[in-house]
Amino acid sequence: MYLSIDIGGTSIKSGIIKESDIVEIVDKQEFPTNAKKVHGTGIEKKIVEIIESYKKNYDIDGVAISTAGVVNSSTFEIAYANENIPFYTGINLADTVKKEFNLPCIVENDVNCAAVGELHYGSGKGYSNIFCLTVGTGIGGSIIIDKHLYHGASFTAGEIGYMKINKKDFQDIASTSFLVNRVKEITGLELNGKEIFEQALKGHVPIQQIIDTFCENLVEGIVTIFYLLNPEKIIIGGGIMEQTEYLYPIINNKIQKAMDGVLKKNIDVSFAKLGNNAGMYGAYHLLKRYLADEKSTF
Numbered sequence: 001m002y003l004s005i006d007i008g009g010t011s012i013k014s015g016i017i018k019e020s021d022i023v024e025i026v027d028k029q030e031f032p033t034n035a036k037k038v039h040g041t042g043i044e045k046k047i048v049e050i051i052e053s054y055k056k057n058y059d060i061d062g063v064a065i066s067t068a069g070v071v072n073s074s075t076f077e078i079a080y081a082n083e084n085i086p087f088y089t090g091i092n093l094a095d096t097v098k099k100e101f102n103l104p105c106i107v108e109n110d111v112n113c114a115a116v117g118e119l120h121y122g123s124g125k126g127y128s129n130i131f132c133l134t135v136g137t138g139i140g141g142s143i144i145i146d147k148h149l150y151h152g153a154s155f156t157a158g159e160i161g162y163m164k165i166n167k168k169d170f171q172d173i174a175s176t177s178f179l180v181n182r183v184k185e186i187t188g189l190e191l192n193g194k195e196i197f198e199q200a201l202k203g204h205v206p207i208q209q210i211i212d213t214f215c216e217n218l219v220e221g222i223v224t225i226f227y228l229l230n231p232e233k234i235i236i237g238g239g240i241m242e243q244t245e246y247l248y249p250i251i252n253n254k255i256q257k258a259m260d261g262v263l264k265k266n267i268d269v270s271f272a273k274l275g276n277n278a279g280m281y282g283a284y285h286l287l288k289r290y291l292a293d294e295k296s297t298f
Contacts, residue, residue, distance in 0.1 A: 002287060003060050004280035005050060006110060007043060007067040009035050009084035009137075013276065014050050016058055017284045023121060025277055027054075033085075040081070040088035047093055048100055055101070063097050063105040064287035066113035066279035070159075073151050076107040080156075104294075106287045110279045111158065112149050114237060114272070115142035117282030122273035123235045131231045132272075133160070133222070135238035139171035143229065165220050174217040176240045182210045193240045200246065212250065219254040226259075226267050237272030244271050 004025065006013040012033050015025035031050075035043065047065070054060060069081035069088055076095070081088035097105035108116075115132030118124040124132070124144075132142040141158035143150040150157050161171035172178060176193050184190055186206050191199065199207045222234060241247065248271060256264050274281055 001058050001060055002062050002064060002284055003051060003054050003058070004064045004284045004287075005047060005066070006113070006276075006279040006283070007033065007047075007065065008110065009033060009068055012043070012046060012050070013280065014054070015277075015280055016054065017064075017280075023281065023284070025280055027057075028277075035085040035088075036083075039086045040078070040091045043085065043088065044091055044093060044096055048096065051097065051101060051103075060101075060103060062287050062291060063101075063103055064280070064283035065093055065097075065105065065107045066110045066283040067093070067107060068110050070155050071107055071109045071112075072155055073108065073149070076105070078107075079154070104287070104291060106283065106290045108149075108283060108286055109142075109155075111140035112142045112151075113280075113282035113286065114274075114278035115144055115235070115282065116149065116285050117274050117278035117280070118235050118237070118272055119144055119147065119282075120285050121281050122278060123270045124233060127232045129229075129231045130233045130235055131158075131225050131229055132235045132237065133225070134272075135175055135218070135236065135240050137175060137177050139175050139221075141225070143231075160221060160225065163221065163224070165217065165224075170217075170221045174214060174221060176238070178217070179210065179214050179240070182213070183207055186210060193243075197243045197246055211246075215247065215250045215254055219251060219258055222251075222255060222269065223258045223267075230266075233268045233270060235270055235272050237275075237278060239276075241271050242275065247271075 002017045004017055012031045015028040018024050018026045070079040072079045077092040078088050094105040094107050111134050124130045128147050130144045134140045139161035141160040143158045163170045
């Protein structure tokens with residue numbers, strides 16, 4: 001039985017992976033990260049507490065961790081983390097788990113884990129080459145080639161939030177933060193993502209126009225990704241993308257208008273299926289593959 005943990009700047013989610021005809025997550029729990037208060041060492045301590053709690057009721061064979069930050073995929077060390085999780089860089093949760101519990105553990109970036117989860121259990125099932133785009137406070141990306149993560153030379157491949165579009169960072173013009181800030185600037189309303197779409201569905205024209213601009217900016221990035229990597233499928237995830245019925249027709253229409261000639265027939269864009277559980281599913285799959293590779297070396 002395996003424990004999967006997803007560490008974000010706001011919350012830490014965990015659950016036991018139940019392996020049967022289908023893989024599912026049971027006994028899910030969620031805790032506030034309090035990252036700016038407890039810092040990286042506090043998160044390390046919290047992970048130990050979570051594992052101890054689960055071990056009281058389950059015989060755990062390994063721990064899979066999905067986390068915010070750049071992760072060295074060879075050593076599982078946090079290679080870089082921004083101000084959302086202070087003093088997280090340099091921490092190695094896999095070493096901590098091994099030292100405290102003598103359990104195998106893998107650690108991977110959360111967007112990479114989400115992409116692996118979607119590839120094997122979600123919208124990417126049946127494909128080999130995908131790009132996963134997550135839209136939240138910022139924008140993250142992950143590249144999968146021949147069913148394997150592509151990390152890049154310094155483990156930052158797919159960090160498209162920093163890609164320049166019209167001289168601005170992609171995530172500054174096509175994230176949930178952009179929507180929230182733009183709505184406040186234009187209408188004076190302080191709304192979260194869900195509330196923004198509620199107002200749009202009620203016919204609030206300025207908010208509808210802001211969402212249209214958001215989609216226009218997002219599509220510029222999507223089309224750039226397609227021309228560069230030519231994946232079989234581009235999967236869009238993140239909390240805001242749960243507004244599928246509203247967003248998909250707009251995004252798809254704009255993609256068709258933006259693409260040139262015959263290539264527009266080849267681009268396949270869909271929304272993520274696993275929601276907030278994608279990272280835990282993906283981390284679990286990577287742990288299983290890691291354990292299989294370890295056995296094959298003997």
